[in-house]
Amino acid sequence: MYRSSLFFFFIFVMVARSQQIAVLDADTGDAISNVAIYNSDKSKVALTDFDGFFDIAIFSKNERITIKHISYELLKTSKSQILKQGRKAFLVMRPEQLDEVVMSVSKWEQQKKDIPNKIATITARDIAFTAPQTSADLLQNTGKVFVQKSQLSGGSPMIRGFSTNRLVLSVDGVRMNNAIFRGGNLQNVISIDPFTIKNTEIIFGPGSVIYGSDAIGGVMNFYTQVPELSENDSLNVYGGANYRFSSASLENTLNAKVGLGKKKWASLTSFTFNSFQDLVMGSHGPDSYLRNSFVRTVNGEDLLVANDKPRKQVSTGYDQINFMQKVRFRPNAKWDVRSGIFYSETTEYPRYDRLIRPTGDGTGLRSAVWFYGPQKWFMGNVQLNKKGNGKFYDGLKITSAYQRFEESRNNRDFQDVNLNSTKEKVDAFNFNIDLEDKKMGDFRLYYGGEYIFNRVHSEAQNRNVRTDVITDAPTRYPDGSSWESLAGYVNSEYRTKPNFTLMSGLRYSHVWIDAVFDQTFYTFPFDDTNLSTGALTGSLGFSWFPKADLQVTFNGSTGFRAPNIDDVGKIFDSEPGAVVVPNPNLEPEYAYNVELGIQKNLGDKLVLKGATYYTYLVDALVRRDFSFNGNTELIYQGELSNVQAIQNAAKAYVYGFEFGMDAFLSDNWSLSSNLTITEGIEEEADGTDTPARHAAPTFGDFHLIWKNQKFRANVFLNYNGELAFNDLAVSEISKDFMYAKDRNGNPYSPSWYTLNCRSQYTIGANLVASVNLENITNQLYRTYSSGIAAPGRNLILGISYNF
Incomplete structure (x- = not known):
């Protein structure tokens, strides 16, 4: 019984x-x-x-x-x-909600409505709908981040007038910025697989209190998917597959993932393969963008041949693989241990903007070959999370990570027999400890420390392509050089009233550089550099709701960028006729920023957003004319070149306005729009002013969206303002071959627009199909500072299956 x-x-x-x-x-x-x-x-x-x-x-x-x-x-x-x-x-979260939780500002969950910084969030649902080609396109699809491209495999974000080594890029809380991040355009963001991203958060403006050096213009945090634990004792098996095709580059992309979960442990594996052919540009725009000729090597001889399809950008295709393996172990409610392995590798990919450079007389092309070797990125990380009951904390995170970066540059001039090659490897170690204390009622405290160590390996050679004889060459960086940083920070959040939250923070960072210079090829006036410098940064801001539907935010903050190995020790061909030499006498550059934001919610039907900011950069690290052993010129790769170096030689200020609108017309119809206006000026040491290189032209978008539970469609317009000749930076004017010509024959960046449509249909509980048509009117354009023309009319097909 x-x-x-x-x-x-x-x-x-x-x-x-x-x-x-x-x-x-x-x-x-x-x-x-x-x-x-x-x-x-x-x-x-x-x-x-x-x-x-x-x-x-x-x-x-x-x-x-x-x-x-x-x-x-x-x-x-x-x-x-x-x-x-x-x-x-x-x-699905309603877009007009202010209750959204974000993690980027303190590394812990906070209500977005309490944060004075402007933050843009990209969800997994957004990513699935926009179907980005790379993570650079993922950022660009927000309508709030400007992206430059030098080749199809490119993608260099610009935020509030800053780019590359003045922005921080992180994955699962581990910074990807390393000791050779340069002031020129970077492609590291393409190593992040968009199919593995759970959500992305973008901080606009300085974030140095939490993220240290480089966080002057903003921070881009990519959070990858977390293995799912089972809700019972049975094994939880899940996964899926994705396929994407795009017509403009004959892209074929395939992703597959599988997850296994028990109550205490879980695993998630993902693999992605991308294949891109040469990109085809549009047909309505400047003829100067056409690829009328290219170099072909036949029987060891370089020939300039006519391109019978000038809209096809010959030598832009490449392949890429991405792999992710994550493991999670949660033995009890207090502890959660997560580990991840990431690997990304491209094939060799051409640098298109160098391949279209004309010779001095304009009759031919300067380079026969210019390509990057495979770009490789490996990261292994472990994070220990503990909740509650600590004497000095309610939450504890300990993160350790090792990263390996590999890249190379290979170039050969037209009819030259020497292929010049440099190869760099960086070993990067990161250790972070972050704590949260929320025992004190309306006061929360976030604090922690960080240690980073980078070791740079650099080698170079010249190979005679006819005899195959290899000779040594000067390396791009001092081989064996190191960069390290030690920092501590404290950040606080105090809700003084239900409608008023105050946030403040302070951080001290110390940076060391150790580099020994090889005297084999050049007689340097110094044997090494031993830089030791510190930086103190802070922030103070508030979020205030004078009414339940009105938010006002204000934030004042400082940011800094400490010199790295690229700044103090680089020797490379920066542009035709110029060579950059080392300069060990550098100090950090500092940014001082203020910003004001307003958001108004009108009956959950219309949300208006606006922000304005001003950033002042002092002791700016810029490339300027220099002397080397008393000489202003030297022979580099067989050419007499003007000597330049990175110097604390300028000041700069950037200001701008950002606007956004979301209108909810019915349960099915909605509108959204963004507009960004940026102005930037560099003040030279002699008192003259020049336009800032990374201040993007005015850009924005406008979306008309219809959706129900099974179908979603978005018809939208992207647009970009003109940058006249007088508004181009000096460094951009020198690359006039990338730009259109105005009526006076001067280079300028024309305005452009594209009309686009995206659609997604849920066929069944597990199957989703998408059809996108970009650049419907087939416009021929280049985004500002880009060396490659954008895709012409582009049909994108996608299918996704999840189980």
């Missing part, structure tokens, strides 16, 4: 448990409490508990069910459909 009662009780528990449905955030996977679930006449009503569960047993099999929460979009479904989806219902 006892056993039979126990058996029936066990069956009852299992049946009852099988009727429990979890309501989760579609982007984060987090449980949502206090969600209302009801049928069409509201005669049956349920509410999710603290863990996001409700009992679906009260509803019949095919009964229509509405799931509603004030912060999320309405979901209409049925009991049978939810059961097919593994007893889970996913809700």
Whole structure:
């Protein structure tokens, strides 16, 4: 009798448990409490508990069910459909909500409405809909970040007039910036696989209190997907596959992932392969962008041949692979251990902007060959997370990581027999400890420390392409040089009133550089450099709601960038007729920033956003004319070149305005728009002013969106303002071959627009298809400072299957 009662009780528990449905955030996977679930006449009503569960047993099999929460979009479904989806219902955050949680400002979860910084969030749902080619395109699709490209495999973000080594790039809290991040354009962001990203957060303006050196213009944080634990003792198996095709580059992309989860441990594996052919540009625009000729080597001889398809940008294609393996172990409610392995590798890829440089007389092309060797990135990281009950903290994170970066440059002039090659490797070690203390009521404290060590390996050679004889050559950087940093920070959040939150922070960083210069090829006036310098940065700001639907934010902050190995020790061909030489006498550059933001919510129907900022940069590290052993010119790679060096030789100021609008016309129709206006000036040591190189032209977008539960469509316009000749930086004027010509024959960057359409249809619970058509009117254009023309009319097809 006892056993039979126990058996029936066990069956009852299992049946009852099988009727429990979890309501989760579609982007984060987090449980949502206090969600209302009801049928069409509201005669049956349920509410999710603290863990996001409700009992679906009260509803019949095919009964229509509405799931509603004030912060999320309405979901209409049925009991049978939810059961097919593994007893889970996913809700999508409403765009107008101010309750969004972000992690980038303190490395801990905070309400976005309490933060004085401007932050843009890109969710996994956004990424799936926009179907970006690379993570650089993912950033560009926000309409808030400007992206420059020197080749198809490029993607160098510009934020508030700053770029490259004045922006911080991080993955799962580990910074990718290394000791050879340069002031020129960078392609490292393409190493991040968009198929593995859970969400991305972009901080606009200095973030040096938390992120240290380089965080002057902003911070881009990529958070990758986390392995899912099982809710019971059975093995949770999930995964999916994605395919993407684009016509402008005959792209073929395939991604596959599989996850395994038990109650205490989980694993997630992802692999992506990309193949891109030569990119085809549009047809309506400047003829000077056409690829009329290119160099072909036949039987060891370089020939200039006509391109019978001048819109085809010969020598732009490449392939890439990405791999991610993550493991998670959560032995109890307090500890959560996460580890990850990331690997990315490209094939050799041509640097297109160098391949289209004309000779001095304009009759031919300067380079026969100019390509980057495979770009490789490896990262292994481990993060220990602990919650609660510490004497000095409520949350603890310890993160350690090792990264390996590899890149190379290979170039040969037209009809020259020598192929010049340099190869760099960087070993980077990161260690972070971050703590959160929220025991003090309305006061929260975030504090921690960071140690970084980089070792740079550099080698070079010249190879005679006819005899195959290899000779040594001067390296790009001092081989074996090191860069390291030690820092501590404290950041606080104090809610003085329910509608007023104050945030402040302070950080001290110390940086050391050790480099020994090889005297074999050049007689340097110094044998080594031993730089030791510190920087103190801070921030103070507030978020204020004078009314429930009106938010005002203000933030004052400082940022800095310490010199790195690229600044103090580089020798390379920066541009035709110029060579950069080492300069060990450098100091950090500092930025002082103020910004004001306003956001108004009009009845959850219209949200207006605006921000203005001003950033002043002192002791700016810039490339300027220099002397080497008393000489202003020297022979480099067989050419007499003007000597330049990185120097603390300028000041700069950047200011701008950013506007946004979201209009919710009905449950199906909505509008959104962004506009960014940036102005930047560099003040030279002699008092003259010149336009800042990375101040992007005015740019923006406008979207008309229609969606229901199965179909989503977005017709949108991207536009870009003109940069006249007088508004181009001096360094850009010297690259006039990349620009159109105005009526006076001077280079300038024309304005342009594109009309585009995206659509996505949910075929079934596990299958989603997308059809996008970009640049419908086939415009021929180059984004500012880019060496490659953008895609012409481009059909993008995608299919995604998840189980």
